[in-house]
Amino acid sequence: xxxxxxxxxxxxxxxxxxxxxxxxxxxxxxxxxxxxxxxxxxxxxxxxxxxxxxxxxxxxxxxxxxxxxxxxxxxxxxxxxxxxxxxxxxxxxxx
Amino acid sequence: xxxxxxxxxxxxxxxxxxxxxxxxxxxxxxxxxxxxxxxxxxxxxxxxxxxxxxxxxxxxxxxxxxxxxxxxxxxxxxxxxxxxxxxxxxxxxxxxxxxxxxxxxxxxxxxxxxxxxxxxxxxxxxxxxxxxxxxxxxxxxxxxxxxxxx
Numbered sequence: 001x002x003x004x005x006x007x008x009x010x011x012x013x014x015x016x017x018x019x020x021x022x023x024x025x026x027x028x029x030x031x032x033x034x035x036x037x038x039x040x041x042x043x044x045x046x047x048x049x050x051x052x053x054x055x056x057x058x059x060x061x062x063x064x065x066x067x068x069x070x071x072x073x074x075x076x077x078x079x080x081x082x083x084x085x086x087x088x089x090x091x092x093x094x095x
Numbered sequence: 096x097x098x099x100x101x102x103x104x105x106x107x108x109x110x111x112x113x114x115x116x117x118x119x120x121x122x123x124x125x126x127x128x129x130x131x132x133x134x135x136x137x138x139x140x141x142x143x144x145x146x147x148x149x150x151x152x153x154x155x156x157x158x159x160x161x162x163x164x165x166x167x168x169x170x171x172x173x174x175x176x177x178x179x180x181x182x183x184x185x186x187x188x189x190x191x192x193x194x195x196x197x198x199x200x201x202x203x204x205x206x207x208x209x210x211x212x213x214x215x216x217x218x219x220x221x222x223x224x225x226x227x228x229x230x231x232x233x234x235x236x237x238x239x240x241x242x243x244x245x
Contacts, residue, residue: 009143012168012200013161014153016207017214037203039163055188056150074188077154077218 002093003048006037007057014054015039017076022052025082031090050089069093097173097212098240102129105174106232115149115184115192116141119160122176122197132199133167140197144184152186154217161198168199171206173213175235177226194226212243 006022008015019037026033035052043051043066051061051070058072069092071085105125112118123137139162144151152158162168174197181191196213200206216222222238229235 009147009150010161010163010200012164012203012206013159013198013210014150016203016210017153017159020207020211020214054150054153056147056186060147075154076214077157 002033002050002090004033004035004050004052005042005046005048006035006052007040007043008053009040009057012039014076018052018054018073021076021079022082022086025079025086029083029087031086033086033090049093096243097209097216098236098243100171100173100206100209101175101236101239102126102131102172104232105129105172106235107174107176108226108229108232108235109179110176111180112178112182115144115158115182118158118176118178118182118192118195119144119197122160122174122195125174126172126197126199129172131168131170131172133169136162136167136199139163139166149184149186149190152184152189152192155189156181156191156193156223157189157217158184158192158195159198160195161200164199164201164203168201171200171202171209173198173209175226194223212239216242 006015006019015037055072055074058070110121126132140160151160176195178193181193183190184192
């Protein structure tokens with residue numbers, strides 16, 4: 001099971017909506033991923049496997065040198081995008 | 096329940112805005128006037144958007160302006176603003192923005208089911224085209240209430 005953190009800047013809006021959508025996709029596809037959500041402050045202390053956030057936040061996290069796989073979602077309502085990106089993460093990280 | 100978060104006069108249709116900043120201020124107005132957020136909260140939303148790019152544009156043509164609770168979210172609340180002409184926010188994937196859902200949340204859990212409803216609405220083509228064509232905000236609210244009970 002992979003542990004994922006869904007983060008946005010405020011931690012009260014977009015990350016929650018992204019979590020709702022990601023959980024729907026994970027359940028439908030039976031992906032081995034557990035998700036929690038938080039604001040960006042929690043990112044540096046996160047010990048799990050994967051960060052999920054919006055595209056522009058991903059760019060920022062990468063620029064400050066976060067050393068973990070980061071998935072950036074462009075559109076929260078695009079389940080196909082979430083599905084494709086999660087499944088390529090799983091493929092790349094499963095032994 | 097999402098409909099409970101939407102206060103009086105908080106559904107604004109056919110709104111004119113020349114740029115993203117004006118669009119945010121207009122979307123914030125009903126929440127400011129009903130004391131759901133402070134002016135500082137609105138300033139913070141604009142400031143974050145300026146400093147960190149258009150992260151509030153979260154889906155095609157849809158912006159969710161919001162800031163962390165501590166900047167002056169007095170009550171959890173939502174306004175819906177439909178622009179008569181879309182404006183650019185600088186988000187490559189999802190520009191231009193026509194619909195703004197201005198959100199304030201006092202914590203990160205109590206409005207969770209409302210947010211789930213909101214995500215559902217954002218994917219609902221019928222709802223979005225109703226926003227485009229309707230001149231009657233109570234029609235919009237009725238649609239939302241109806242969706243919640245199903």
